[in-house]
Amino acid sequence: ESLTHQLCEWAEHQFKLNQPDESGTTEREHLEQVERQIGRRPEALEPPTHFPSLMSNVWSAFIALSNSRTAGFSGPNPITYNEIKAWKELTDTPISSREVVAIKSVDVVYMGITNG
DSSP states (O other), X not given: OOHHHHHHHXXXXXXXXXXXXXXXXXXXXXXXXXXXXXSSOOGGGSOSSOOOGGGHHHHHHHXXXXXXXXXXXXXXOOOOHHHHHHHHHHHTOOOOHHHHHHHHHHHHHHHHHHOO
């Protein structure tokens, strides 16, 4: 299993937990309330895989880029290669082509969950 695949699996779980329902409450908030009530952590809060620490720079880059993404009428737009390039240059962050592919892979997962 590649580190990118592991990161995407972990991220997908996080994105699903952070999706709000009709009332604006996230699945994570619901499950944390259950945890407080029953005194143990619900299994649904546990990610399917551990966060791949060797990919923390990719996750940090994704978060920075995601926080500044544009949005259209149907919701958030995908992170573009031009946005990655601009972020890399503006922040003077070294990033490899493999890391760019990993960022884009995580973004595909994000877009799939967010735009459902």
